[in-house]
Amino acid sequence: MADFNVNTREVGSVRVIELKGYLDAHTAPELENTFNSLINDANFKVVVNFNSLKYISSAGLGVFMAYVETMRENSGDIKFTNMNKDVYNIFDLLGFPMLYEFFEDEDLAIQKFNNSL
Amino acid sequence: MNKELVIKSTTDNLARVRDFITSTAKDVGFNNETVGEMVLAVDEACTNVIKHAYKYSPDRTITVNIEFVDGKFRISITDNGIHFNPSTVPDPDIKVYHKEKRTGGLGMFLMKKLMDEVSYNTLNEDRNQVILVKYLN
Structure with missing residues (x-):
């Protein structure tokens, strides 16, 4: 059984999603649920912190692709932070860096949201 | 080795498949980076079988076979679900994909x-097979 955990934190008007463990086709629905509840509560500014994520497959990447337009249509976005090299390489292979913002650190991504107010 | x-x-079961590939590939001497690449490729192949060939029906069978001969690490993933023609699937254009979700x-x-x-093969008795190969340098 894949070990995976999603935790959501509030930092001002931004919601930070912390991912832990293995994000694959089995665990991706859990992340979809998180995005659905954020949208239901009209939270569109999302930072995803990958610090504790060990593994991602295309099922995981597909979740971000499915939700990012909704966030952007509502003056929000999905920004990525604290990604290890292996996980970043998969995003890079699929061309994500030309469509998403990646930050070394969570604070920088939150700052970017706050500066664009 | 087989x-x-x-x-x-x-x-x-994807986690079991990943563990199987990891331990076998490490045993024959692949480095961590290459093991990671193979693990993801096999995960994607099995996910496609579950999703597309078997349409999430839970009681079907997937066989993952590893053969290692003369530096050639050959992984085959076999199912007996719905056949598909891989040549009809184009490389994704990521910008279009985002727009169309x-x-x-x-x-x-x-x-x-x-x-x-x-490579993709159709075997007799309507079985589909994906073969993934990595060479140990």
Whole structure:
């Protein structure tokens, strides 16, 4: 059984999603649920912190692709932070860096949201 | 060397497949980076079988076989679900995909990028097989 955990934190008007463990086709629905509840509560500014994520497959990447337009249509976005090299390489292979913002650190991504107010 | 893992077609078994590839590939001497590439490619192949060939029906069978001969690490993933023609699946255009919220074909594209060779076969008795190859240098 894949070990995976999603935790959501509030930092001002931004919601930070912390991912832990293995994000694959089995665990991706859990992340979809998180995005659905954020949208239901009209939270569109999302930072995803990958610090504790060990593994991602295309099922995981597909979740971000499915939700990012909704966030952007509502003056929000999905920004990525604290990604290890292996996980970043998969995003890079699929061309994500030309469509998403990646930050070394969570604070920088939150700052970017706050500066664009 | 020849090793085989047979699993039921449910996504909770993906972790078992990843462990099987990791331990076998490490045993024959692949480095961590290459092991990671193979693990992801096989995960994508099995996910595609569960999703597309078996349409999430949970009691079907997927056979993962590993053969290692003369530096050639050959992984075959076999199912007896719905057949598909891989040549009809184009490489994804990521910008178009975002606009249309499409995600199909990402796994096949990753497999191609991560492995040295990828091929698709139809065996008798209506079985489908994906073969993924990596060479140990």
